[in-house]
Amino acid sequence: MLTGKHILLIISGGIAAYKSLDLIRRLKERGAGVRCVLTAGGAQFVTPLSVAALSEDAVFQDLFSLKDESEMGHIRLSREADLLVVAPASADLMAKMAAGLADDLASTIMLATDKPVLIAPAMNTKMWEHPATQRNMRTLQDDGVTAIGPGQGDLACGEVGAGRMSEPLQIVAAIESILIGQVTAAPLQGRRAIVTSGPTYEAIDPVRFLANRSSGKQGHAIAAALARLGADVVLVAGPNNQPSPPGVAVRDIESAVQMLAACEAALPADIVVCAAAVADWRVAGEAEQKMKKDGSGQPPALALVENPDILATLSQLNGGRPSLVVGFAAETEKVVDHGQGKRRRKGCDWIVANDVGPGTGVMGGDENTVHLITSQGVEDWPTMSKDAVADALARRIADHFAVG
Numbered sequence: 001m002l003t004g005k006h007i008l009l010i011i012s013g014g015i016a017a018y019k020s021l022d023l024i025r026r027l028k029e030r031g032a033g034v035r036c037v038l039t040a041g042g043a044q045f046v047t048p049l050s051v052a053a054l055s056e057d058a059v060f061q062d063l064f065s066l067k068d069e070s071e072m073g074h075i076r077l078s079r080e081a082d083l084l085v086v087a088p089a090s091a092d093l094m095a096k097m098a099a100g101l102a103d104d105l106a107s108t109i110m111l112a113t114d115k116p117v118l119i120a121p122a123m124n125t126k127m128w129e130h131p132a133t134q135r136n137m138r139t140l141q142d143d144g145v146t147a148i149g150p151g152q153g154d155l156a157c158g159e160v161g162a163g164r165m166s167e168p169l170q171i172v173a174a175i176e177s178i179l180i181g182q183v184t185a186a187p188l189q190g191r192r193a194i195v196t197s198g199p200t201y202e203a204i205d206p207v208r209f210l211a212n213r214s215s216g217k218q219g220h221a222i223a224a225a226l227a228r229l230g231a232d233v234v235l236v237a238g239p240n241n242q243p244s245p246p247g248v249a250v251r252d253i254e255s256a257v258q259m260l261a262a263c264e265a266a267l268p269a270d271i272v273v274c275a276a277a278v279a280d281w282r283v284a285g286e287a288e289q290k291m292k293k294d295g296s297g298q299p300p301a302l303a304l305v306e307n308p309d310i311l312a313t314l315s316q317l318n319g320g321r322p323s324l325v326v327g328f329a330a331e332t333e334k335v336v337d338h339g340q341g342k343r344r345r346k347g348c349d350w351i352v353a354n355d356v357g358p359g360t361g362v363m364g365g366d367e368n369t370v371h372l373i374t375s376q377g378v379e380d381w382p383t384m385s386k387d388a389v390a391d392a393l394a395r396r397i398a399d400h401f402a403v404g
């Protein structure tokens with residue numbers, strides 16, 4: 001699959017560097033040429049000898065090495081590859097890339113390259129979740145860098161959470177979709193999509209809010225799937241713990257009103273998918289100070305006002321309506337009937353209806369059983385992972401534009 005493709009693999013510091021040795025092997029098996037750069041941190045975890053033996057090439061380590069520069073200058077190193085892959089991408093190297101620093105060979109190559117870049121972040125959960133890393137991630141994505149992972153799970157440091165480097169075969173798949181997808185697999189190239197995801201938080205006072213249990217898994221997976229098919233995706237997301245999907249511009253919001261404003265700011269778009277679980281109501285007159293018990297034993301009365309309906313608003317835009325608007329209907333009974341009613345009421349084109357009744361495990365779970373309701377009828381899809389539902393929906397959207 002990758003015969004004739006040249007990959008420059010940058011291995012930065014992190015325990016996940018051991019997986020990069022397997023990544024080299026997998027890429028070589030598929031016919032790719034792999035040349036490696038090992039940072040000083042990376043060399044603490046894997047040896048240059050292992051990397052050289054597996055890649056069957058010299059390993060480059062030093063910006064100021066006369067030998068390396070005479071054999072292959074860093075500019076050539078950055079330009080001769082078809083794709084630059086940073087795996088593992090440490091928090092430190094990501095920060096350097098986001099800031100445009102160039103104080104070692106790896107960061108200098110990243111600044112000098114004109115080739116696509118894929119990063120596979122790997123670090124401790126707290127480091128990944130730190131606002132600085134998340135900010136750097138957004139900057140890198142805005143700069144056109146594609147990211148894969150990190151995944152969730154047990155980390156080498158003993159903690160559990162987001163931060164595990166994606167598995168070598170997942171990274172290979174991402175590499176194939178970038179290198180081969182450049183030619184073939186981007187049916188949504190040139191299409192703009194807006195996806196809403198996650199819950200909304202509606203403030204009661206500065207410390208309390210109304211919310212719901214949405215995890216954001218399905219919406220984030222849809223944004224990632226549309227981006228994999230080449231769409232230019234803006235993901236408007238309420239508070240969630242999902243990793244930022246690769247190649248997607250994320251707009252973080254809290255309330256329904258902010259979600260609508262962010263969607264409107266992201267227009268024009270060809271495709272809208274409203275997967276967020278938007279709170280139907282917000283508190284009228286949010287308190288400016290924390291509400292205190294007054295000693296009377298009487299709870300305060302909370303007056304609620306209805307939130308704007310983002311799906312209905314975008315479906316009913318006069319002028320500039322996206323040509324395909326897709327909503328979700330999470331129902332506990334009469335799933336298809338309620339879904340059809342919702343499609344008519346809100347004025348959207350398709351509804352993805354799913355059963356969230358007790359015992360289905362859908363809220364926060366990894367699987368989903370959905371029915372796609374269109375003007376043509378109802379398709380019953382088998383139970384699939386949320387990722388597979390996202391892929392199927394993205395392909396269905398691509399087919400719609402191919403035919404339309």
Ligand code: CTP
Pocket residue numbers: 196256274275276277278279280307308309310311312326327328329330342
């Ligand atoms: N939605 C939205 N903005 C809202 C409420 C819902 O964009 N303020 C979208 C959701 O993202 C989803 C769809 O509308 O795509 C269905 O949401 P739901 O809350 O189930 O619809 P309701 O109109 O609240 O219907 P009901 O209360 O009868 O379930």
